[in-house]
Amino acid sequence: MDKSHNLERHLMSRKGEHNYSATVIWTGNSGEGTKHYRAFSRDHEITCGSKPTIKGSSDPAFRGDSSRYNPEELLLSSLSACHMLWYLHLCADSGITVSNYSDHAEGRMIETQNGSGHFEKVLLKPVVNIGTSDDKDLAKSLHDKAHSFCFIANSVNFDVRCEPEIVVG
Template structure:
């Protein structure tokens, strides 16, 4: 039984890219895979096209970036509701940078969240802006990565 405050997750990733030769050589197989979590809809995954992946499918780097963005958004909306700020729309055009090293390894060195948030006409825009810092400090995913996650919010009225 999980401890109070402990949350466990599971995901199933199944490689669907065996083109008949398995992994006989680097170009012999597709990077396609499917991600499922319980009975939720399947996510079609692949590698980034730079690594012979399918552009029409989500790659792990995009999913990491999306996780950071979504976690920040959910905390931010929670904090705004608690602070009496009415958010009518929220859109984040997040960007991330991954560096490939000479050894063939890679790592993210920075992600920048760029949320555009619309708030009520009479809401405090300074408070709405400052709540992004608090959301960042509370974000479970941002607290789990070892690279910079910056936030450049834009607050709009209406």
């Protein structure tokens, strides 16, 4: 039985609903609440169960704290991490040994006339180190499959592309 058939059987047996929860608490009340646009901080904390707290804010362009994560960075990071996890899974199933993986993802958000905005595109740029005896073409092609399986990429309404670099040795 080939490895891709094993993956499909494994995935079929895991069909189901998965529920997640997160708590976001605004910590930016400077004493006047939201009485004025400039009177409050955009600082907040994100928790998921007992995991470490993520300190968040808005992008500095929107009066946020640049030392904290903003929602746009977290969305970009989620896309990158989900792609990576699927890719590593597919490599393991295909006999490709990955020794290092890094991604320097980039995203572009456009503000609209009414003040809202949306992501226009995201580009994932993973650099993957594989073993010398591994199939470089297969390693590269698995990025397409990882993208098609990525839960986060399948959930967004903008273009997500991947330009991988495969390094042998």
